[in-house]
Amino acid sequence: MADRYLHLTGTAPGRFLTRSLGLPQPSPLRRWSLGTPTLDGPLLHLTAGEAAVRGEVGEVLARLGLPVVERADRPAGIVVDATGITSAAGLAALHAALHPVVRSVARNGRIVVLGTAPSPEDHHQAAAQQALEGFVRSLGKEIGRGATVQLVRVVPGAAASAESTLRFLLSPRSAYVSGQVVEVSGAAPDPVADWFAPLTGRTALVTGSARGIGEAVASTLARDGARVVCLDVPRAEEDLVRTADRLGATALPLDITAPDAAERIAAAFPDGLDVLVHNAGITRDRRLANMAADRWASVIDVNLDSVLRTTDALLKAGTLNRGGRIVATASIAGIAGNTGQTNYAASKAGIIGLVRSLAPRAVADHGVTVNAVAPGFIETKMTAAVPLLIREAGRRMNSLSQGGLPVDVAETTAWFAQPASTAVNGQVVRVCGQSLLGA
Numbered sequence: 001m002a003d004r005y006l007h008l009t010g011t012a013p014g015r016f017l018t019r020s021l022g023l024p025q026p027s028p029l030r031r032w033s034l035g036t037p038t039l040d041g042p043l044l045h046l047t048a049g050e051a052a053v054r055g056e057v058g059e060v061l062a063r064l065g066l067p068v069v070e071r072a073d074r075p076a077g078i079v080v081d082a083t084g085i086t087s088a089a090g091l092a093a094l095h096a097a098l099h100p101v102v103r104s105v106a107r108n109g110r111i112v113v114l115g116t117a118p119s120p121e122d123h124h125q126a127a128a129q130q131a132l133e134g135f136v137r138s139l140g141k142e143i144g145r146g147a148t149v150q151l152v153r154v155v156p157g158a159a160a161s162a163e164s165t166l167r168f169l170l171s172p173r174s175a176y177v178s179g180q181v182v183e184v185s186g187a188a189p190d191p192v193a194d195w196f197a198p199l200t201g202r203t204a205l206v207t208g209s210a211r212g213i214g215e216a217v218a219s220t221l222a223r224d225g226a227r228v229v230c231l232d233v234p235r236a237e238e239d240l241v242r243t244a245d246r247l248g249a250t251a252l253p254l255d256i257t258a259p260d261a262a263e264r265i266a267a268a269f270p271d272g273l274d275v276l277v278h279n280a281g282i283t284r285d286r287r288l289a290n291m292a293a294d295r296w297a298s299v300i301d302v303n304l305d306s307v308l309r310t311t312d313a314l315l316k317a318g319t320l321n322r323g324g325r326i327v328a329t330a331s332i333a334g335i336a337g338n339t340g341q342t343n344y345a346a347s348k349a350g351i352i353g354l355v356r357s358l359a360p361r362a363v364a365d366h367g368v369t370v371n372a373v374a375p376g377f378i379e380t381k382m383t384a385a386v387p388l389l390i391r392e393a394g395r396r397m398n399s400l401s402q403g404g405l406p407v408d409v410a411e412t413t414a415w416f417a418q419p420a421s422t423a424v425n426g427q428v429v430r431v432c433g434q435s436l437l438g439a
Contacts, residue, residue: 003379003395006402026401027146029175030108032411036172037196041076041106042067043170049093050084053114056159057081060166075101077110077170082132083156085115086125094135102139108146110170111139115153117183129153133181140179140434141399148178148400148434158186161423167195168415176408178399179434182427187363190323190419198418200225203273205265207231207256208280210239212380213329216406217277220414222247226275229268231256256280256306262313272321275417276314278307278328281347283382285340296343303347308354315366322367327416328355329409330374330428336437348374352428359426369425371416376432379403398433 008014009025018025030036043066047054061068061079069075080097084090094113105111113136118126132151140149150169154162162184168174169182192198204221208214210232222228228249232240237253244251252268254261265273281303284295307328314320333341334348351372359370377383377394383403386394395403409431415421 003402005392005395024396024401026396027107027144029146029400029402030172031175031405031407032172038065038171039076039106039108039110041074041109042069042072044069044072044075044078044101046070046078046080046097046101048080048082048085048097049090051081052083052116052156053154053159054081056157057114057154057162057166060160060163063163064167064170066170072104074104074106075109076106077112078102078105079166079170080111080113082113083116083154085128085132086122087128088124088131090128091131091135094132098139102143105143105145105147108172108175110147110174111143111149112166112169113149113151115151116156117153136181137179137434141436143399146175146400148174150174150178151181153181153183155184155186158423161186161189164189164192164415164418164420165424168411173411173415175411176400176404176431176433177412177429180429182424182429185423185425187423187425189422192418192420194225197225198420199275199414202275202417202419203227203229203269203271204275204277204417205229205231205252205269205273206277206279210236210243212382213375213378213406213409214277214279215243216410217279217413218243218247218249220407220410221275221277221417222249224414224417226417231265232280256310257301261306262310262317265310266314266317266319269319273314273319273324274321275325275327276311276320277413277417278311278326278351280306281329283341283344285344287340288342291343299343300347300350303344304350304354307351311354311358315362315368320366320368323419323422324366324368325417325421326362326368326370327413328370328372330355330372332374332376332430332432332435332437335374335430336435355428356426363425369416369422371424371426372428373409373412373416374428374430374432375404375409376430376435377403378409378431379405397437398435400433402433404431404433
């Protein structure tokens with residue numbers, strides 16, 4: 001369903017009316033397309049305090065295809081190296097760097113603050129670096145004009161490991177991601193021959209891909225060069241085959257909760273699997289007092305238990321190749337909770353627990369990374385059926401004052417799936433326009 005309010009605020013009378021009433025004025029988001037693959041303008045590269053990784057990051061930024069400058073009237077993006085801030089007093093340098101230029105960021109612009117992990121041994125450094133998180137989340141809420149703000153924690157001496165992350169966050173692909181904190185390890189990235197087709201030669205499985213977000217994920221992975229297998233329940237086979245045929249992909253009608261699901265998936269990939277996207281999910285909403293046991297059990301089984309069983313079995317069988325990627329779909333509901341969704345929120349919070357626990361062991365034992373996307377309000381057929389006032393609240397209660405699109409979740413998934421994202425592991429990134437609910 002079209003967002004008529006967003007359309008209204010794009011007209012002169014609509015802007016006047018909403019401004020007069022003090023209502024949100026969302027900016028239409030600029031997303032990736034062949035015609036707009038990059039930001040439109042220069043990147044402003046600044047330093048707050050001592051430049052711990054400036055030279056390394058400068059080399060990465062130079063490869064993004066945008067002019068990197070130290071001054072600009074209307075920068076498309078700003079990257080601030082705050083890795084050298086180690087004290088509360090040092091935070092003044094962050095204010096000094098951004099205060100003069102923050103108003104000049106272009107519409108749909110990007111600000112990325114670079115920090116380091118808070119030290120368990122130095123509480124002054126830990127306080128200063130943790131302060132960056134509050135700074136970024138607050139700036140994301142006030143910057144407006146469709147711009148986004150992120151914090152990326154890098155390892156000094158290994159800034160090249162953050163290239164795929166910086167490419168994603170400093171591009172139209174991250175249009176609906178804001179106020180996020182991404183920790184990047186020092187793991188060396190696998191090489192990428194073509195950044196327009198980074199998944200060339202890799203095989204991906206997307207569950208729940210007959211329609212909606214799953215269909216968008218399958219489309220985006222195929223666009224990026226992957227050979228895609230689309231999986232969904234047999235009753236959705238008609239839509240599943242239609243999606244697969246459109247993408248030149250393979251359809252695999254299969255109930256992911258079936259006892260032999262992992263065996264059948266393994267059989268479909270005799271040469272192994274490189275990208276496993278757990279997207280299949282259902283809702284069976286009721287307040288807990290009115291929720292029958294079968295409604296609880298079905299949601300937990302599809303959304304969480306099947307993910308655990310399938311992942312364990314495929315890792316044990318060696319179906320996931322070294323250098324592989326597991327991406328699971330969580331939800332803002334799993335972070336903030338939601339009335340009438342105790343079952344759904346529990347299942348999605350469980351996905352977050354899975355990612356945080358499994359990620360270090362999966363990469364150590366199998367060479368496989370594990371991450372999750374956590375969508376907020378995404379414009380789908382499901383949200384189109386939500387009552388009008390609740391739907392409008394979902395759209396406006398974020399820093400971008402609008403709903404996201406399935407492709408926004410897909411772009412984030414594709415970033416996790418890239419071979420160059422080896423250093424991105426155990427992360428849960430919200431694709432929610434920086435929802436005002438939750439962390």
